[in-house]
Amino acid sequence: MSSTLQVGGLTRCTTIDFPGELAAVVYCQGCPWQCHYCHNAALIPIQGEEQLNWQQIMDFIHQRRGLLDGIVFSGGEPTLQPALLDAMREVKQLGMKVALHTNGAYPERLNDLLPLCDWVGMDLKAPFADYHHITGCPVSGKQAQKSADLLRHSGVTHQFRTTVDPWLRDNGRLEQMQALVQSWGETLVLQTMRS
Numbered sequence: 001m002s003s004t005l006q007v008g009g010l011t012r013c014t015t016i017d018f019p020g021e022l023a024a025v026v027y028c029q030g031c032p033w034q035c036h037y038c039h040n041a042a043l044i045p046i047q048g049e050e051q052l053n054w055q056q057i058m059d060f061i062h063q064r065r066g067l068l069d070g071i072v073f074s075g076g077e078p079t080l081q082p083a084l085l086d087a088m089r090e091v092k093q094l095g096m097k098v099a100l101h102t103n104g105a106y107p108e109r110l111n112d113l114l115p116l117c118d119w120v121g122m123d124l125k126a127p128f129a130d131y132h133h134i135t136g137c138p139v140s141g142k143q144a145q146k147s148a149d150l151l152r153h154s155g156v157t158h159q160f161r162t163t164v165d166p167w168l169r170d171n172g173r174l175e176q177m178q179a180l181v182q183s184w185g186e187t188l189v190l191q192t193m194r195s
């Protein structure tokens, strides 16, 4: 894999992806999971068809200093790429805030990235024991559980959120997830599935 961040898309300005901040969103290429409802399927392969050059994105970010509050790293799954750490450092060196959208697939990398994050949104896919039904990956529940534990004890402002797949409404799965997050003293944010 290249040592520079592989990027598949850029939103130049958003008010909804980084709470309270005006931000740009960098869509990182690649995701290890295969959720059937994925609305960014073009970002799942490690090499995408629409690759953007990280240096050009940094040039854009330089131009927006003072206009944007921060940069959101989304995906795909940003933590798949070891290059994310340096990319976040570059953004922080410009005095801008950093947000991360993650599925928690790489807890060790998340642990290294958290000190650089001003806000993290983590997707919870299902009760941890049932994760593979959504992600197609047998170890995904364990990975996500580790990441959720790291995040909730990190001191970083964050949000746990869930895309409400109809399957989660069966057998009390969604209620189970809500009760778990509530037991952490937090509220699970529900997102409707895009058709």
Ligand code: SF4
Binding pocket: 031, 032, 033, 034, 035, 037, 038, 039, 040, 041, 043, 044, 075, 076, 077, 103
């Ligand atoms: S974790 Fe996100 S990016 Fe990856 S397959 Fe699932 S919905 Fe798509």
